[in-house]
Structure formats: C-alpha cells, structure tokens
Amino acid sequence: MPEPSKFLLTDSQIPSAWVNVLPSLPEPLDPPLNPQTRAPLTPQDLLPLFPMELIEQEFCPKPLIDIPGEVMDVYRLWRATPLYRARRLEKALDTPAHIYYKYEGTSPAGSHKPNTAVAQAYYNKRAGIRRLATETGAGQWGSALALACQLFGLECTVYMVRISYDQKPYRRMMMHSWGAEVYPSPSDRTHSGRGVLAATPDSLGSLGIAISEAVEDAATHADTNYSLGSVLNHVMLHQTVIGQEAKLQMQQAGEEPDVVIGCFGGGSNFGGIALPYVLDRLAGHGPRLLAAEPTACPSLTKGKLAYDYGDTAKLTPLIKMYTLGHDFVPPGIHAGGLRYHGASPLLSHLVRLGHIEAQAFPQLRCFQAAVQFARHEAILPAPESSHAICAAVEEALAARAEGRPRVILFCLSGHGHFDLGSYESYLGGKLQDYEYAPREIEVPAMAD
C-alpha cells in the first residue's frame, strides 16, 4: 500500500463534547448590548428568540460542553468527516508543502452547516418549540436547518432572499424535499416584509430583510423560535467538532499543521476548524490561523472593530465585531455565504488579540484555484470553500519559493453541486472581480 492520503475516524472517535474557548480568553469578550437601552444583554432579552440552553451556551463559562446523545445519533449519519492529503494537488503545484484538507461536504446538506443546525433543532425541540424560522441567502443554511427540523419533528419556515429564490431553485427544492416551507423574502407574511413590498413591489430582497422577517415571525409566535447559522458563540461552539476531528486525523497522519485555513463569512466554518487550535495558541504554541475572506466583502481586513447591528434593519442586538457597516451591501460574488457585513464577535476578538490572521482573495483567483483543485482532487468545491483553497495554494507556492516544507491544513466547507452555474460563468470568462471601495463605515454612536 502507498502512503495513505485519507484519514478516517471510527464512530467512537467522534468528539463527545464541544470545545468552548470563552473561559480561556486572556481578555473577556465585550458583551452584546440591548439595542434600545444599550445595556449589556440579559438572557431574558433573548428568550423570545432562543431556548434557554442555547442562550446559556452563548455565555457559557465551561471549557467543554457534552454533546447530547440525540445530537450524536444524527452526527453519526455522516461524521466523522474525512481528512485528505492533497497529494495530486501538491504534485501539480510542485511544492515541498504538505496540503491537508478536512472535507465537510459529505453531510446530507453538503456543507458544515448541519453541525449547528442539528444541535439547535434538538435544544428547541426540548424546550417545547414547535417551529423554527430562519433566513437564507443562497440556501446552504436553510437546507441544513430544514434537514435538522425534519429529523427532530419540528416545522421549519425559511425566508429566502427573493433573487436567490428565483435564481437558485435547487436549494429551495431541497428544503421542500425535507419538508420545510420556503417563502421568497420580502413576503406578505410579516409586517416588515409587507412594508418593503409596499415601498418596493419588485424588491429582490436582501439577507437583512430576510433576517427581519424571520426574527419577527419568531418573536410574534409563542411556539416559534429563531435560528441563526453563523456569528453567534453557540454556533461557533457546535462547529468545533470539525477542528477536534481534524486534530485527531493530523495525529494519524503524523504531522502538525504550520498553518490552519478556513473561508470566512460570518465565521462558522473558520471557527469550526480553527477554535480547537486557538486553545493551543493560548497555551503558548499552535499553528498560524488564517481566515480567507473575499476582497469584495473584506470585513476582517478592511472593516472597523466596533459595536454594530447584525442586520440591515437594526433589529438585532449590538455586537462588537469587525464590520463594514450594517448598511453595506456586498457585490454579487458567487460565494453567497461570505457576503456578510460583519463577523463573529469571538473571532473578531481573536483577530484583535493577534491569534488570527486574515487575508482577502478576489473571486477569479479563487475560482482558478477551485478548478485546479477539482481537476486534481476530484471534488468540486463550493465557491465559499474556494477561498480557503486559494489561500492554501498561495501558502504552498510560498513554500516552494522558499524551498522549505510547510504543513498546510484547510477546511473544505462544502461541495459546489448547486453552484455549477458559477463555474460555467468562470470557465466562459464571464466573471469579474470586485474591489472593495474604501468608504466611511457608519456604526451606531455609543455613549462613553
């Protein structure tokens, strides 16, 4: 047998706890603020939207949180996910670097998103909730939550950005197949949706509007909660199964990564692969951690660290994060999951503390790397994941230029089966890059 290129875990090696870095932080996170009072948010403030067990996880002081058995039962349907060494890609790049990737596309929804969707559905079911409402852009998150709700016997209502609803029907159909109700947003089902429609009958919608609709739906129905697929601490927590597995698998491979890479939108995929390594860094060792974001929406590299709203409509709490401003509308890059004006407060904090580096990549270079990856490693990556691939390729080429080895680990967050139209546009020369035009970043004024 040749040297192995694939590293698998048994069911008994799937992590049995989520890793919480909150208690290990050298400086605590700044608290989220009530948008009316500007006072630190209390758990009670969040109860109309989330079940208490998730709210507790949001502020949890324990370093490990056991994964409930019912969640483990679902995780085992596709976890542990495989870790690969990209030997064919290494050869094509003629690099002394070793490139490893953790592949989250084997979940039934095709990305890492079910890792938190399943946990959120479980805790909501336990709290007696009958239905979850959420928003989705291109549909990765919506389909993950539709699946999770189906498995736990919850109803699921998804507000899908109108233009995606029309242009990306396959993700919508996937949600239907798993039993979810999907409405184009703005819809006539909510006050906020009707308001937008009255002003702009042909509105294409936006993630901001869809969030407003889902939050309103949850807040106005006692049996319904809201569910978010990124940004929040409990989402980052649930995603740490990725990095924990990757660490075990890198041990199998007998190597330690020099750099760990993930794509970065709100932060859930990057947090998933990187947070278990953050603990190593906080203990004085550990690899470089590199967040790969799009140049079109560079919240970490061009944003401002400040209190801002999580949505365009200013309905959410104020959170301290790197932001391009809640009114920033990112251009229409194909990595829809990375089109977010803000960033996880926890990961923002770790960027400020110097534990996480960030670099922005233009979409043409990302698609070039994704096609190169697909042609050597066989898997067709999601456009979001292509940012991590691009960063990994650049690290590998830097190693070649230096003539020194380097161990690179990146997370391949999902497959691109529903994004082939963007590959076709790229291969046909029809894609363009978008540079971020520096602008005045407006955030709410804070009292001193």
Next chain:
Amino acid sequence: MPEPSKFLLTDSQIPSAWVNVLPSLPEPLDPPLNPQTRAPLTPQDLLPLFPMELIEQEFCPKPLIDIPGEVMDVYRLWRATPLYRARRLEKALDTPAHIYYKYEGTSPAGSHKPNTAVAQAYYNKRAGIRRLATETGAGQWGSALALACQLFGLECTVYMVRISYDQKPYRRMMMHSWGAEVYPSPSDRTHSGRGVLAATPDSLGSLGIAISEAVEDAATHADTNYSLGSVLNHVMLHQTVIGQEAKLQMQQAGEEPDVVIGCFGGGSNFGGIALPYVLDRLAGHGPRLLAAEPTACPSLTKGKLAYDYGDTAKLTPLIKMYTLGHDFVPPGIHAGGLRYHGASPLLSHLVRLGHIEAQAFPQLRCFQAAVQFARHEAILPAPESSHAICAAVEEALAARAEGRPRVILFCLSGHGHFDLGSYESYLGGKLQDYEYAPREIEVPAMAD
C-alpha cells in the same frame, strides 16, 4: 454508545481484485455476434473501439482480476463507501425487518459510475489512447468519465442527448469543470449526427443517436476509443467492488441479507451489488437477488430474451439479452439512467437461470419512497436509486405483514442533487405514472 448504524472499512479492506462470475456460470453466455456476419465476435472486431485489456476482461476466464495500483489510488479517494442500517426508516415503517443500504453517492461524481470509468480510463491510457468518446443521457455516466479522464490525463468528448443538454445544464457544467468537451447530440461533428440534423433540424436527440455519434467518433479517429457505462461484462466486473465491500460490512453488522436489491437500467448498479452474492448462490446458498426496474421500461419483466442491437441505429454487435426492442423509446420518466431498452447479457442470463428476480415499480411509488427515505435517513436519493428504495420498503412491509424479521440490503446508487426538479414536480403533484403498453417486440431475425 448505541448499536452502530454505520459500517466503514479501512483503506486496506477495499477489495484488491474484481470478482468475475463468468468462469462459475453453470451454462456459458451466448456470445455477442458481429452484426454483419452474424458470426461470434472476435477480439479483433472490438479493437477499433476498446483497448485489448478491456476486451480480454469481456471474455475473461479468471475468477479474480487484480485491480491495478493506479486504479486503487483513485478508488481510495472515496472508497470504501459506507454501509448504513436505516434504523429511522425501519421505525417509521414499524417493521421487524432490518434494512441496510450501501451508499455509492459519496463519489465525487455522485454515483457508482466512476468505479468503471476510472478503470476504463486507466486501461485506455495504458494502450496509448489520447481521447475517449462517449454518450450520456442525463449526465451521470458522462460526468463520471469526464472525471476519470481528467485524473488520467485523457481528453474526453461527451455526446449528450440534446434535450438533456438543454434541460439539465448542471451535469453538463460538471463535465466542463472536469475539462470535458460536451456536445449536444445530434451534432454536426459526425456523419450520423449530420444525417439526423438534415432530416430533423430540431431533433431532441436520443441515447441511440448519441451512441452512434460516440462510436463513429471513436471508430474514425485512431487516437480515440469509445467507452460505455453499463451493459458490458467488463463494466459489471468493475462494479463488483460494491458488493464485495457490502459483504464485509454486513459481516461487521453480524447479519446475512435475506434479499439484496438494486435498481436496474442496463444493470451496472445491480450487478455491482449482486454479483458477489451470485457466487454464493451458484455455490448452493446465498440470498434472493431482486432487480428493481421501472414499469415504464420493464426489460426484465416484460422483455424478450433474444439477440438484439444495443442501440437504436443498429451499429453495435448483436447481444443476447432481455430487450423491449432496439426501436423502443421509453417514456420520459425522471430516472433517466433506467431508460434503456435492453439489459446486461450476463444479468439477463442469470435471470433466465433463476438466480435473479425482477420486479417493476411505477415512478410515483418510487418518489414516495424516496421522499420518505430522505426525511428519515437524510440523504436525497437519485430517481434511479428510488426504485431500489421502493423495493426495499415493500420487502419491509411484507415482513411486517408476516410478523417475521427479514434482512434487506439495497444499493443506494447515487444522490439526487441534480434531480431536485423531479422532486419538486412530484411534491407539486405534477408527475404521472407510465404503464408499459404490451407490444410486438421486434428483434433481428436469426438464421437457425
């Protein structure tokens, strides 16, 4: 830990040889015939289309054929595929049956097709061939061959049935992303294509026409061979990795199947799961083997066992098989991969010998079973695979009616990520069943 529901193999447990049942048959297969002379086909007859190593496998007397190391290197990218016990589905059906499924959708192309595409690309590369030509309907086979050619440095030309080319763009884009050239068929690139276009400028194409174009392309270019994704003995051979792995995994589970089920079009998926069990049956024990075909195209249950052409245009050798007639045009069911007038000669022979049962299922019942499966087991099945699910559900319900346990193993041949439109039609009540109207089956007259 609860009782396991997933059975994995290590890389060292992936089969290192393909299983060949030809030498174990109690009666030999009737030979394919040269369509001009009606004499048994010689290897030389096939050399314009296939490399000698594949031709030898077509007639091979050895019970085991080693899998080349370069093919193993590619298999290991996704093999061994997982075997699951469908505990959630069992519970929903309230059945004493145990239902296991072998899932082939984890391959990068999303089905079992790469098992033979990779082997075919390898042997053609070794024979000094520069390019492979093939046909594809909905695109499962074309995308598998595009991937395989890319990995072995071959060019790939795919003639895709015009209506699929227009209506199912995602599979076409997948082939492009893996570097293949894809032409709508009929095309102006071949004599036969131009002939059809001259007579019918707006022809929607058919698998028969596309086969003619691919065969002509290969036959008229010395550096180009033809590649077929089903029917032939060497294709069945390569697919036996599926059943061999499943046997090991059923041992892990500590159970023996009472019945083994696969969907049936040309036979490559069914052969893959069933042929290793055929050897058990030929040795006097072994499970029932059940081929699940569509009522709209019931070659095994309503066809005639006779020599017939493999294509509509009568270009292929004459092969002895269950056939609905080479001029039969199946209705437009969504399981495009099962719309074939004929059947593998080897599997046809085993049906006649009583080792394989066949049953036909209407598409509405198959979609109903597929949606039930997706909502309990999370994976969205391909429409082809839904026939195997439907058969498994009926076996499980029969076990419930009898009040006796039954161990059911079926092959889930692929995911339905590119078939969500058909789910949407089903859920919207827009699908219909097609019954096969008994007809005079015309096959070529044979001299006695």
